[in-house]
Amino acid sequence: MAIDLTKCTGCSACVTACYAENNLATVGEEQMLRHRQMSWMRIERYWRGGEGGAPVRGVVTPMLCQQCELAPCEPVCPVFAAYHTPDGLNGQVYNRCVGTRYCANNCPYKVRYFNWHNFAEPGGAWEAWPSPLDWQLNPDVTVREKGVMEKCTFCVQRIRGAQNQARLEDRTVLDGEIVPACAWPSCRKTRAATTSSRLSTRNPGSRISRASSTARRPERRWPSPRPHRLSGRPAR
Amino acid sequence: MAQPTTAPPERATGPLTYDYVTRAIARTLGNPGRGYYVLLGSAVTLLGIGIVCLLFLLRYGMGMAGYSMPTYWAIYITCFVFWVGIAHSGTLISAILYLFRSGWRTAVYRVAEVMTVFAVMTAGLFPLIHIGRQWFFYWLLPYPNERGLWPNFKSPLIWDEFAVGTYFTVSACFLIMGLIPDIAAVRDVATGWRRKLYAITSLGWRGTNEQWRHYRPAYLYLAALATPLVLSVHSVVSWDFAMAQVPAWHETLFAPYFVAGAIYSGCAMVITLLVPMRKLFQLEKIVTVHHFENLSKLCLLTGMIVCYAYVIENYVAWYGGPTPERDAFWYRAFGRFWWAGWTMNICNAFLPWLLWFKKVRTNITALFVISIFVNVGMWMERFVIIAVHLAGEPFEPYVRAGYNATWADWGIMAGSFGWFFMWFLLFVKNFPAVSVAEVKEELPAPRRAAARHA
Numbered sequence A: 001m002a003i004d005l006t007k008c009t010g011c012s013a014c015v016t017a018c019y020a021e022n023n024l025a026t027v028g029e030e031q032m033l034r035h036r037q038m039s040w041m042r043i044e045r046y047w048r049g050g051e052g053g054a055p056v057r058g059v060v061t062p063m064l065c066q067q068c069e070l071a072p073c074e075p076v077c078p079v080f081a082a083y084h085t086p087d088g089l090n091g092q093v094y095n096r097c098v099g100t101r102y103c104a105n106n107c108p109y110k111v112r113y114f115n116w117h118n119f120a121e122p123g124g125a126w127e128a129w130p131s132p133l134d135w136q137l138n139p140d141v142t143v144r145e146k147g148v149m150e151k152c153t154f155c156v157q158r159i160r161g162a163q164n165q166a167r168l169e170d171r172t173v174l175d176g177e178i179v180p181a182c183a184w185p186s187c188r189k190t191r192a193a194t195t196s197s198r199l200s201t202r203n204p205g206s207r208i209s210r211a212s213s214t215a216r217r218p219e220r221r222w223p224s225p226r227p228h229r230l231s232g233r234p235a236r
Numbered sequence B: 001m002a003q004p005t006t007a008p009p010e011r012a013t014g015p016l017t018y019d020y021v022t023r024a025i026a027r028t029l030g031n032p033g034r035g036y037y038v039l040l041g042s043a044v045t046l047l048g049i050g051i052v053c054l055l056f057l058l059r060y061g062m063g064m065a066g067y068s069m070p071t072y073w074a075i076y077i078t079c080f081v082f083w084v085g086i087a088h089s090g091t092l093i094s095a096i097l098y099l100f101r102s103g104w105r106t107a108v109y110r111v112a113e114v115m116t117v118f119a120v121m122t123a124g125l126f127p128l129i130h131i132g133r134q135w136f137f138y139w140l141l142p143y144p145n146e147r148g149l150w151p152n153f154k155s156p157l158i159w160d161e162f163a164v165g166t167y168f169t170v171s172a173c174f175l176i177m178g179l180i181p182d183i184a185a186v187r188d189v190a191t192g193w194r195r196k197l198y199a200i201t202s203l204g205w206r207g208t209n210e211q212w213r214h215y216r217p218a219y220l221y222l223a224a225l226a227t228p229l230v231l232s233v234h235s236v237v238s239w240d241f242a243m244a245q246v247p248a249w250h251e252t253l254f255a256p257y258f259v260a261g262a263i264y265s266g267c268a269m270v271i272t273l274l275v276p277m278r279k280l281f282q283l284e285k286i287v288t289v290h291h292f293e294n295l296s297k298l299c300l301l302t303g304m305i306v307c308y309a310y311v312i313e314n315y316v317a318w319y320g321g322p323t324p325e326r327d328a329f330w331y332r333a334f335g336r337f338w339w340a341g342w343t344m345n346i347c348n349a350f351l352p353w354l355l356w357f358k359k360v361r362t363n364i365t366a367l368f369v370i371s372i373f374v375n376v377g378m379w380m381e382r383f384v385i386i387a388v389h390l391a392g393e394p395f396e397p398y399v400r401a402g403y404n405a406t407w408a409d410w411g412i413m414a415g416s417f418g419w420f421f422m423w424f425l426l427f428v429k430n431f432p433a434v435s436v437a438e439v440k441e442e443l444p445a446p447r448r449a450a451a452r453h454a
Helices: A013-021 A029-033 A102-106 A156-168 A204-210 B018-027 B034-060 B075-086 B088-099 B105-130 B134-140 B156-187 B192-201 B209-242 B254-280 B289-319 B324-334 B338-356 B364-391 B407-430 B436-441 B448-453
Strands: A002-004 A042-048 A057-063 A082-084 A090-092 A112-114 A149-151 A228-230
Touching (some): A090 A149, B018 B156, B018 B436, B075 B209, B088 B105, B088 B156, B088 B254, B156 B192, B156 B436, B254 B338, B324 B364, B338 B364
Parallel strands (some): A002 A228
Antiparallel strands (some): A042 A057, A082 A090
16 A cells, blocks of 8 residues: 655545444544544644744654564453454454553554444434434454454454455456445545555556655654555655 | 459560469450440351352343453452462561561461451452353363363463462461461360360460470471462462563553562551450550551552562553553553543552651551552552553554443352451451460570579
């Protein structure tokens, strides 16, 4: 996956798409004030400049789970709920999670979100999808229970869907066939976020990944974050 | 009921005798008066409040507590580390000082040990309370199951579970082992249901030469077994933090720093408990100023180590250059929670300097006040390390957020104090709170002098 920060305007369409795709709970005002929103994809805004008369400029950067290759969240989980899938994703097994929240403490990007209440309980005080909103829930994605940790999965349901389709048609997964919800169908205007195989020549995602000015989240190399960011300047 | 219930101390002055010790200690098992029941009632009430809060937590989720991203751990883990810390001086006083043959430990070690066992029992509750799905707590245990799933032995939380579990087992064995001769002593004067209780818990002790001959080495071996645990348990607890990569957690200093802090807070807690207890049970002659002075010397030593650790921690953060580490320490001192950071510095690093003065060390009121401040300071230290450093997230300043504890946090914390003091008060009323056998070891045998003269 690649994110072109030179194009990102911070429009938050990717955030909305993620909410719709992954059954993210809307938590309400009171919980928002406690910073308990569930946005797996979020737009971070920073202010730059302002020193020595330089103009103040807003900088936005989309932040999602970096699916680190050396993920700090994984070794600290006492029950293997956070684990590395064979194809390199940071899996999160909701069924196994007991909610120690150690993974979230150890995450340098703070992109793990905890179910503080039962947001799916019909008639509950924190119900996120009162009827008929529950009809919008994506049947391919689990609705999480209270007390478990959740995070961006790179839309694993779409990855598996494409893989299954390819297997049925007896072929390999095509370039650009796997598209997470946040990537360019929702990011239509600027096409900042794209995905593809890095080796593809057609797809903009691979061009971004291979561009010389690409930086992964620059100041923190060691957990090996995966999304590549194309940017003329540092991410912030 | 033990026999000499209301007999006043027979001699207010003069050297202690075997007879006086037995009577004075057996009197603690008698009617303790109204003050005791008021304390016990308050403890049970606090426990009740804690249980109600816990039920809310179970029903409505962890959101009832004041957590906010990125403060994923807060008051509960603070209390966990605080109580484990309290548990430390017990084994230090009973095991390490036993191996060093420090005679003064005999009068205070039982209280310290009881405090240890009950504090570990209290601490052990918090990791279960704080997890999101408490009803699956047993998934953290390595039990055989049909799925062939084991816990992740790489996770410091699993190390923690083993460290605390071992510590609880060994310190409970050590406590029970030390109690056997004393229980037998009160069994012989007790009546009613208590006699039955003591008959079972004294495990058939009759005080024969043969029994003592086996008892002493067994006690010594247990002391030797418990000694390394004093150092290991809090080291492992500190690795919960040091193994994570949160700035201001990820420090090699943490293990010795936490062990010193734990013994420091533990000794302070022993003083806090002993001062009212010796008043309540009129043990002033057995637990003397000398004992308090020695305890405060331990406090002084460990307090100086803690002070040194604070200095080094801040120095390294500054010396390391403009890193997230430095941001974290700046946040601790001048951020939103500056008051917590400075409470901790003042109570833990500055106040113990007073203990250099013998006048302070021998003044029980002053010691009591200082010990309360140290308890507050050490709780605050854990709060700063856990909640404040998580809230002041230096890697991702965008998510930096406040943290406001709620009634569920304070209620369960109060409940933990209730739980601890309930057990402690029930123990001191029903079992000898000072070791009869070992205090006597420090006294001249009653008829030896007479025999020598004859």
